[in-house]
Amino acid sequence: MTITVTVRRWLLGLLLICLVAAGLAGCTGLRTRAATGTQLVLSTIQDPKTFNYALNQEFPSIFLFCYRGLTREEGTTGKLQPDLAESWEISPDQRQVVFTLREGLQWSDGAPLTADDVVFTYRDVIFNPKIPAESQEALRIGPERQLPDVQKLDDRRIQFTLAEPFAPFLAATAGPPTDIVILPKHKLEQSVQTLDANGNPLFLSTWGTGTDPNEIVVNGPYQIAEYRPGERVIFRRNPYFWQKDTQGQPLPYVDRIVWQIAESTDTQLLAFRSGDLDAMGDVRPLRPEYFELLKREERRGRFTVYTGGEWSGTTFIAFNLNQAKNARGQSLVNPIKSRWFNHVAFRQAVAYGINRPRLINNIYRGISTTQNSPISVQSPYFLAPEAGLPVYDYDPAKAKQLLLSAGFQYNANNQLLDAEGNPVEFTLITNAGNKIREAMGSQIREDLAQIGIRVNFSPITFNTLITKTSDTRDWDCVLVGFTGGIEPHGGANLWMSNGSSHLFNLGPQPGQPPLTGWVVSDWEQEIDRLFNAGAREFDPAKRKPFYDQFQIVVQQQLPVIHLVNEIALMAVRDRVTGVKYNGLPSWGLWNVEELRVEE
Structure with a gap:
């Protein structure tokens, strides 16, 4: 049997199509x-x-896909709805919350889902000091960061007792994508x-x-x-x-x-x-x-x-401000770079040096807006620039001026040097495969070269990125995103100094080797104070000034540099x-x- 060249080509083309489709x-x-x-x-x-x-x-x-929580955020309004719990009651002093589970709840193996599972999830897992549950941070209350007491009243009712009034509590009990799901005691207790x-x-x-x-x-x-x-x-x-x-x-x-x-x-x-x-x-x-x-x-x-409309998430770059040493006595960040990163004028200069209008026009085709706030634009607590939020519009001349005033200098080739003559150079990482972030990283490298900073841009696998930022902490600068929403306290895990997602200065975490010399700055402590005060107040009008000030502090200190608000x-x-x-x-x-x- 003979096969013509045309047929061979047709079969080869079909094979390639099948292989591509499979891949x-x-x-x-x-x-x-x-x-x-x-x-x-x-x-x-x-x-x-x-x-x-x-x-x-x-x-x-x-x-x-697989789990739910006591409550749930309705996706088009942000309002809380019952989920595994059919209802809840808050005491007059706002320090006790009693949830009533739906009748007849079951796990996927047919076992009953009861108050025992809820108590197990919160008390034995989420609040367990030996388990680094990220969602724990959303329920740490007040300056003492106390966790609620949780107890079973009967098979369907669970009572949470809070150290003080805590307005974000119900939002923190919502399930995916951001908050606490209920886990099966009968499968995980042992x-x-x-x-x-x-x-x-x-x-x-x-x-x-x-x-x-x-x-x-x-x-x-x-x-x-x-x-x-x-x-x-x-x-x-x-x-x-x-x-x-x-x-x-x-x-x-x-x-x-x-x-x-x-x-x-x-x-x-x-x-x-x-x-x-x-x-x-x-x-x-x-x-x-x-x-x-x-x-x-x-x-x-x-x-x-x-x-x-505008997406609720944020996109930013962050410098590693961690001044601690690991268990082997090694600095997490090169001490020379750490001095740059921890100088607020350096971070502000970088913010002025990033051409966000160019990002929007070239990468986003004009389908986005500049982002300046750590709080989602849909939130009633969002502070607009017109209301006093500091912003960093593209201004390379101002960036250079800030760097010179902070003791940096330029050589004859317009390369930025620090006061000791060290060339200013760092590595920017992001998750490989996300083409938008890869394009943003490339442009940021070009933008900062205009103010004399050399950026080595290195997209890496997502799991490697998580390991670097959450475990080993061996990174200089990262380009990432963070989920948003209506409730500002949903970001407490990122913004409060003891949060397990406090990536720009991540402190000691349960189950990880110890750190020495971890330093919490004055402005980080101020953010902690503002979050605690805002969470204590139930009246939205009285809460807003605390979150307004939080947004101002973030924009003054720039632990993260916000980039683009996607549509x-x-x-x-x-x-x-x-x-x-x-x-x-x-x-x-x-x-x-x-x-x-x-x-």
Whole structure:
């Protein structure tokens, strides 16, 4: 049998198309093999780091699909709603809160979900000093940073007693994407109580990504069915999920979710355009050039591009201000660089040296605005520049003036040197695969070169970035984002000095080697005071001045340099119905249990 050149080329082309499709998403085959039920295909650009909620520090994560909390933030208004708890009562002195769970709640293995699980989650896991649960920080109350007392009243009622009135309490009990989920006592209690040779709970190594998915017990709309590293996570419908629609039909509607792991946002785009993804931009807003392309293809591609206004998240660069030494007596940051980073004039000069209008025009195609505040624009506590928020509009001449006044100098080649003659040079990292951040990092390198600063830009894997910023702390400058929302205290973990996400000056953390010489600056202590005072006040009008001052302190001291406020953009196949999108939630498919797929 002979094959002509034309046929060979045709077969080779077909083979290449199949290989690319398999590499990009691998979803077409999965869609075909879904013998029964409906399926939603989504994507992320990094593998999960853990299946253990208390150890999670990443977004997005499997917990978006698998777990719920006592309360929930409605994604289009930001208002709190009942979730696992059907109601709550606050005492007249605002120091006691009693939650009543819904009747008949169950875990995905059929076991009853009761007040015992809630007490276990908060008292034994989240409040456990041996477990570095990031969400703990949102519930530390007052200058003494006391945690609430929690006790069971009966099988359905749980009482929290607070050291003092604490306005953000209810918001802190909301579930994903940002706050506390309820964990199964019957599956995890033994691992919390059993200690390893170093005195740490075995819980710290429980439910890693190598765990058999059948062992993971959940209370959300979906449970993990399969995980293939570097390829996909498959979720199946949780038959014991509590929620029903207005007609009494159990939720979720969609039977199965395939969460593809793509190597980049460009790969996601190719998969979406080929029909292998049902949504894009659900985790972070679409890149503007994607928006322009997809908007033209809406009708032909049978999808809708949703525009939700300004996104609630923040994007910034931060310098490593940590002056501590590790357990080996080594400085976390090169002492020469540390002196630069800890000089406020240096940070202000960098802020003036970044051409944010150019970022917006060239990278965002004009589809964004400058960002100046650590509080989301949708929040009633947001302080606008017109109301007194300091800003740093692009001004390289002012940047140079600040540097010279701070003792820096320039050589004949316009290279910036410090007072001892050391050339000013540092490394900027971000997560590889996020093309917007990679483009931003490249431009920041070019911008700062104009004021004599050499930036070595190095995109790295997301998990490596998390390890550097959260564990080893061996980094100079990082370009990252942070989720936002209505309640300012939702950012306490980043902004308060003892927060486990206080990345620009991360202190000692449970389960990590000790640090020596960790220093908390006066302005960090002032932020702590403002957050405590703001949390103590229930009247929004009286709370606002504290958060106004917090925003002013951040902009004066610039522990982070805010960059661009993205416009919320998301593309979803028309066969997916029930989407509610306006840019407020950090996850565009926040109501995933209500989505339908019409095949």
